[in-house]
Amino acid sequence: MLKLIERLGPIEASQATDTLTLPYELRIRGRLKAMSDAGRELGLFLDRGPVLRDGEGLRAESGEIVRIRAAVEPVVTARVAAGLPLARLAYHLGNRHVQLALGEDERGGYVRFPPDHVLEELAELLGAILERHEAPFDPEPGAYNQPGHAHAHAHAHAHAHHHDTEHSHEHEHSHLHGHGHSHAH
Template identity: 65%
Template sequence: MLELTQRVGPVETSEIHDHLTLPFELRMRGRLRAKTDTGYDVGLFLDRGQVLREGAFLQAETGEIVRIRAADEPVVTARIEPGLGLARLCYHLGNRHVSLAIGSDETATDGKTDWVRFPPDHVLEELAERLGATLEHHRAPFDPEPGAYAQAGQGEHSHSHGHSHSHSQSHSHSHSHGHGNDHTHSH
């Protein structure tokens, strides 16, 4: 079994040993046993928390390079007019915290050149149609946007965001009241 342990940057086509085609659900895992496109057994031993993007490269401890491919899987592609229509659709779908792939098809003849792709979900599909999208249920690669808070090293655009949820609240109140008897309250 080939043990894939390291993510590497772009490599020459001649350096690619094999391809590993996985659906999105499996590309989110850091530990995985699978077969390459040519049937070779591989094991992924990667840091958790980073999605394997379409076109990513992994290197084995023995030096072989494997390129990741996004598998065709059931998806809904919502086609919509560019500009405000696309912005509204992305806003409303994104507001439901669903993973979305966003793209454009310049060959569309109906003017709906932009598209948003997501896993099948009747509620999201109804929303997309109400916003003016035309839906297509089919199988296609699903490689959603990594999101604003994605870890560095994902996709073409790497962003890092540090964020703490530790809150320190200290309140001090001292009140002095004169009522004939002198006393102090501290909270």
């Protein structure tokens, strides 16, 4: 078994000795046994967290490089007019905390997601035309999954105080919490 132990980020196809085609649900795993596209037994021994992206290279203990490919799988592609309608569609679907692929082709911009009747109904309510088909699903990594990302969260808390002296007052205050994240590659 070829043990894949290191993420290399995006690579050219010519750099790899083999490819591994996986659906999205398996590209989210750090530990996995699979067969390469050439029929070789592979084992993934990677850090958990980052999704394996289409075109990403993985280095084996032996030094060989395998390139990840996103499998063709059932998806829904929602299309709506560019500009505010497309932004509104992406916002409302993204607000459901589901994985979304955003893209553009000769027919314009689109939002793609796994089949889900609730999301499909929402997209249609927002004026989208839906295409149910099979295509690679490679969702956006998200702002918080970028290398070397650091962010702060602001939290507002309102407190009401009531006293026996028949008066009350309210006040608000904010807290900034810094969270630094470093991702080894």
